[in-house]
Amino acid sequence: MQSNTTQIKPSSIKGFRAQILHFPVASGSPKSDYVFFIDGLLVTRNDKIEFIGDYKTNINQYDNLDVHDYSGKLLLPGFIDSHMHFPQTEMLASFGEQLLDWLTDYTFPVENKFADTAYASAIADVFLRQLYRHGTTSAMVYSSVHKGATDALFQAAQQHNMLLMAGKVCMDRNCPPFLQDTAQSAQQDSADLINSWHGKGRSHYVITPRFAPTSTEAQLAALGELAQQYPSVFIQTHLSENHNEIAWVKSLYPERKHYLDVYNHYGLVRKGAIFGHGIHLEPDEWQCLAEKGASIAFCPTSNLFLGSGLFDLATAERQNIPVMLATDVGGGTSFSMLRTLGEAYKVCQLRGNQLDPMHGLYLMTQGAALGLGLEQQIGNLNPGTDADFIILDPLFDELSALRFKHHHTPQDLIFALSMLGDDRATVATYIAGKPVYQAPVAPR
Known part of the structure; x- marks a missing residue:
């Protein structure tokens, strides 16, 4: 007898450990309306984000989770x-x-x-x-x-x-x-x-x-x-x-x-x-x-x-x-959108309008998604959105390592990356849960 059962493909669930920063909702004040986990966990299932939160208090809810450990790196929406x-x-x-x-x-x-x-x-x-x-x-x-x-x-x-x-x-x-x-x-x-x-x-x-x-x-x-x-x-x-x-x-x-x-x-x-x-x-x-x-x-x-x-x-x-x-x-x-953010800051300075780094980051993530009407899909790391995200390494060279040795806030991190960063800071880029770019590992 022929079975009527539909074959379900096994789901692919993965975890990512890193500093995590994003804007979960529309904001009139991106300077303060962000979420930041200094030791965060992002979980994806197939091509969607399933969970975001603190790593240590939430990792135990997942058994045998395949975790990509990017500790010390920064995970942002693409x-x-x-x-x-x-x-x-x-x-x-x-x-x-x-x-x-x-x-x-x-x-x-x-x-x-x-x-x-x-x-x-x-x-x-x-x-x-x-x-x-x-x-x-x-x-x-x-x-x-x-x-x-x-x-x-x-x-x-x-x-x-x-x-x-x-x-x-x-x-x-x-x-x-x-x-x-x-x-x-x-x-x-x-x-x-x-x-x-x-x-x-x-x-x-x-x-x-x-x-x-x-x-x-x-x-x-x-x-x-x-x-x-x-x-x-x-x-x-x-x-x-x-x-x-x-x-x-x-x-x-x-x-x-x-x-x-x-x-x-x-x-x-x-x-x-x-x-x-x-x-x-x-x-x-x-x-x-x-x-x-x-x-x-x-x-x-x-x-x-x-x-x-x-x-x-x-x-x-x-x-x-x-x-x-x-x-x-x-x-x-x-x-480089990081370089673009740095130049936007300078343009605003010349117009006498200081651009806060978190405001600038918002304009190329959640703010852009909202302007396009696509905030349910991209621009943030909310559960249910498409798993488009990036991993940045703030310590991508000698100078950045020296600069970030004393950073204390997410604002400072983003601002310095906008001035010093470019593609050298990109460790990995994920689209719909799959890696499309991974930086070559430098020989030791």
Whole structure:
């Protein structure tokens, strides 16, 4: 007789012992609203977090638990990078110009290579390896204009069950002919990619007009229709990064009252829309972002590198606009979210607004997840969330060992890591409970 019993796969349960730090809930005061275990235990079962707490008082509730002992190391939620350009991986650290010249001289020629899907696949692998070694476990990513390159990026991320948000760039004017699509092809290609990837595993699609100057009214209208048809997809584009860019937008869209109004007119400003930069905003633009529930990706390293300006974090937060940190590779100068946090601190210093290190950490973990509406999955270490986390070694070299010999608080630990740390501090990166990066062990 044939059995009706369903075969259940044995569960994989693992423990991790380390210092543990995270923000379990939404916070208006990250400086104090964190949980820290100096000797903590994190338990994962399959791809989810099952338990977090003090090690000594809780280890006995588990029999024969396989514990990875990272005592003295720091366990954090995986970092979330909210604005990146995967085709620009190879042009990182190209000699700086201001935004519009930089796009013409470097970005567009490099992105032409991504018409070759095999090339795009090879760079996608490099790109994701760089994320993992820097402790980034989720990212919102601009692909190139090529549909095949976007497929390649999603395919590479799915190999490690990574939560990836990405979209095909759409441009039908003011770019080289070899990178132009049309209003119709942008809408169709994006719709095809949504149907192929959005909600499949941990993949999320992002409608992606590069920025207003490279899209006609017809293309923005077509993408706005798509956003209305698929309300659960994300939207990403650029906003008020550079004074010349803003003047250009005004000349192209004279009937609109400001830069953001261009996007708003076509239905592209809503919750789930993430606008890169937002440095030079008018009062009405701040208000519109707040009313529509849209978010800003704060990209300090690229803002400094391209001479774009200093983002006003204090005003954004007074307006209750969600803000998240981002590297903006390759205008940004590092894949490291730790380095990005350090540069964000400096930007805020120049604006007379001190950024507490715990506040900065919040903007690349739980705060970012909340802005994306993904806090039930990523950004924290709460039981039931996906087991995306990283292990950092504060004593990663001689200088850091000297510096951390006298640290006393989690704030001090995070601040010094933001100034001294980079990928050398990453011991291991776990995505959905499985290691995707482990630092090589130095020979003794």
